[in-house]
Amino acid sequence: MARFLIERLFGMIVTLFLVSIMVFFIMELPPGDYAERYAFRKYSGTGITMTEADVQAIRAELGLDAPAITRYLDWMGGIVLNGDFGPAYAFDTSVNNIIGDKVWLTLGLLFATLIVTYVISIPVGIYAAVRRGGLADYGLTIFSYLGLALPNFLLALVMLYFANLWFGASIGGLFSPQYAEAPWSAAKFWDLVKHLWLPAAVLAWSAMAYQIQTVRATMSDELGKLSVMAARARGVPEARLLLKYPARLAINPVVSTIGFDVNRIFSELPIVAVVLGLTELGDLLLKSYLDLDMNVAGAILLLLTVVIVVMNFVSDLLLAWLDPRIRLGG
Amino acid sequence: MLTVENLTISFRTDEGRITPVQDVGFSVAEGRTLGIVGESGSGKSVSTKALMRLLPGNAEIGREARMRYTSKSGEDIAIEALKPGSRALRRLRGGEIGMIFQEPMASFSPVYTIGNQIMETVRLHRGLNGTAARDLAVEMLTKVGISNPGARVDQYPHELSGGMRQRAMIALALSAGPRLLIADEPTTALDVTIQAQVLDLMRDLQRDLGMGMIFITHDLGVIAHVADDVAVMYLGTIVETGTAREVLKSPAHPYTRGLIKAIPRLDRLDARLEAVPGDIPSPSARPTGCPFHTRCAEAIAGLCERVTPPEVRLAQGRRVRCHLHDETRAVA
Ligand SMILES: Nc1ncnc2c1ncn2[C@@H]1O[C@H](COP(=O)(O)OP(=O)(O)OP(=O)(O)O)[C@@H](O)[C@H]1O
Ligand code: SF4
Ligand SMILES: [Mg+2]
Numbered sequence: 001m002a003r004f005l006i007e008r009l010f011g012m013i014v015t016l017f018l019v020s021i022m023v024f025f026i027m028e029l030p031p032g033d034y035a036e037r038y039a040f041r042k043y044s045g046t047g048i049t050m051t052e053a054d055v056q057a058i059r060a061e062l063g064l065d066a067p068a069i070t071r072y073l074d075w076m077g078g079i080v081l082n083g084d085f086g087p088a089y090a091f092d093t094s095v096n097n098i099i100g101d102k103v104w105l106t107l108g109l110l111f112a113t114l115i116v117t118y119v120i121s122i123p124v125g126i127y128a129a130v131r132r133g134g135l136a137d138y139g140l141t142i143f144s145y146l147g148l149a150l151p152n153f154l155l156a157l158v159m160l161y162f163a164n165l166w167f168g169a170s171i172g173g174l175f176s177p178q179y180a181e182a183p184w185s186a187a188k189f190w191d192l193v194k195h196l197w198l199p200a201a202v203l204a205w206s207a208m209a210y211q212i213q214t215v216r217a218t219m220s221d222e223l224g225k226l227s228v229m230a231a232r233a234r235g236v237p238e239a240r241l242l243l244k245y246p247a248r249l250a251i252n253p254v255v256s257t258i259g260f261d262v263n264r265i266f267s268e269l270p271i272v273a274v275v276l277g278l279t280e281l282g283d284l285l286l287k288s289y290l291d292l293d294m295n296v297a298g299a300i301l302l303l304l305t306v307v308i309v310v311m312n313f314v315s316d317l318l319l320a321w322l323d324p325r326i327r328l329g330g
Numbered sequence: 331m332l333t334v335e336n337l338t339i340s341f342r343t344d345e346g347r348i349t350p351v352q353d354v355g356f357s358v359a360e361g362r363t364l365g366i367v368g369e370s371g372s373g374k375s376v377s378t379k380a381l382m383r384l385l386p387g388n389a390e391i392g393r394e395a396r397m398r399y400t401s402k403s404g405e406d407i408a409i410e411a412l413k414p415g416s417r418a419l420r421r422l423r424g425g426e427i428g429m430i431f432q433e434p435m436a437s438f439s440p441v442y443t444i445g446n447q448i449m450e451t452v453r454l455h456r457g458l459n460g461t462a463a464r465d466l467a468v469e470m471l472t473k474v475g476i477s478n479p480g481a482r483v484d485q486y487p488h489e490l491s492g493g494m495r496q497r498a499m500i501a502l503a504l505s506a507g508p509r510l511l512i513a514d515e516p517t518t519a520l521d522v523t524i525q526a527q528v529l530d531l532m533r534d535l536q537r538d539l540g541m542g543m544i545f546i547t548h549d550l551g552v553i554a555h556v557a558d559d560v561a562v563m564y565l566g567t568i569v570e571t572g573t574a575r576e577v578l579k580s581p582a583h584p585y586t587r588g589l590i591k592a593i594p595r596l597d598r599l600d601a602r603l604e605a606v607p608g609d610i611p612s613p614s615a616r617p618t619g620c621p622f623h624t625r626c627a628e629a630i631a632g633l634c635e636r637v638t639p640p641e642v643r644l645a646q647g648r649r650v651r652c653h654l655h656d657e658t659r660a661v662a
Pocket of ligand 1: 343369388613
């Protein structure tokens, strides 16, 4: 296990390094830089003509004139050593200030979505496989097709409509107005939970539909295994047998695709966030990218990819923990 | 200790109803081994799964079937009448009748240790917990000849070799303390040298523990080695039964004779193995009359393909289903 852990840990560190280079490359990609944008903003319409030398001066002031390698090392050094993502030019403050809260909210939303997905799809998929061919199974199959076919934002609109109808108007956003600016407290946290379930359910929708099918298929496979019949032939009570033998293996494909789920949730998040009026990172990412405020864009991009890489690592560990054949290299 | 009569098993399939086991009867006496031999698809596994009520949902056991088993406490159990999920059925499975399958690897769950699976059985059937259960697991592993059992008990199935795994499977089945052991081709998946070791082990354990045993195989050579009695199955019916000695010495049924010719023998190594000639008909297209008539060299034209041969009793408790032995048959 120790060996496995070290291997995966090393793999993750290498991946993270490559990811950081890629993100930096993406930050460099758009034509022009913030110095030009800044010059244009500040002096357009004032009649003053900016010379290339003036822009160069701004560039030097912002530290944008250094060679790429220096800027990469500066940037990474700040992040790794001090957790400092650098200045956010367009906002005249630090990146950490701009994205701080949003990171936690996005992560909260991510985990809420994952929990909703797995808590529902695993037992439901197992149940459908055990009652294969029954009414519940057919119902679930139809639900799954619906889940895969219906776009998230449409579902978000529909759910928003009904949530408003049943729970009152304050369901959009992540906080009620009175808590939005308030310091953290138990009441604020509870308010967040009340607001979180709707976006989490919307985001979980298609993953749920997909994972129910996966669990159902694997569970059906596992139910037909000789080891299950062998356990039955030893007189293991049925309910316990189902949980201990086939169900235990039926969750493996779910665990191994946690990374994919995270990736997909991040991709769907921005549009769902727009519909539900959430302020999360995706929206800010787009804005800062358009503004050429590359430290903000880079920080968000880096954080999202790091979350995906780390979740992949977690999924590997979970899988190894669940399956000794992987852990012991069989 | 076990008597089976009129056992008929059919399956509902997409291509309609098939009946791979028809009117089968056999019995196992205390402390004896019954070998069931027959080609692939003859219904050996299905018949023994019925004894444990392990058939899948699309299977149906005929209404006239009677499966009587005498339990350790001397109680008579009608297996066909046990309720699914009942305590009595769970006690029967494992605790009274143990089962070993062809694939030792697939019979273990890959994600639990050998010991975990043995101790589960010990807890269920012997009421032992904790160290007592573990001690018994180690003891069982020792009994089946696994070296270093104290360490093996904590290993996963994939860490053992094929032969070791089958030994561990035998330990697992025996740990529940069954009175009857069903072994469904337990050595087919193993190397030849290991096959012989496992066979010897099973025979010795059966004798030491005084268990009844049903040993399924498609190899009459194996029957000669382990079985006291033998039932030869063809297309879902038992065509010949008797003591293994007698049947092997003077086979009465043409099919049994064909199987004996197919036993590899040291003094005939140069001669090619003669498998029973002809193709096995599929269970959905069962021949009329004697099921073997499509492959039988001695078939009586006009009779065998039309009339199902009755069961004829021969000397020494032997029985055979073949017109050749039917004294009462009208001359065709
Ligand atoms: N679940 C099932 N559904 C439908 N038919 C089945 C099912 N299981 C078995 N059968 C039928 O029963 C027949 C007998 O199967 P069985 O497994 O008892 O053969 P066997 O004698 O054990 O052969 P082998 O030596 O290959 O193990 C098969 O030919 C198959 O057609
Ligand atoms: S009954 Fe006829 S066909 Fe069947 S085995 Fe005997 S001789 Fe052959
Ligand atoms: Mg079989």
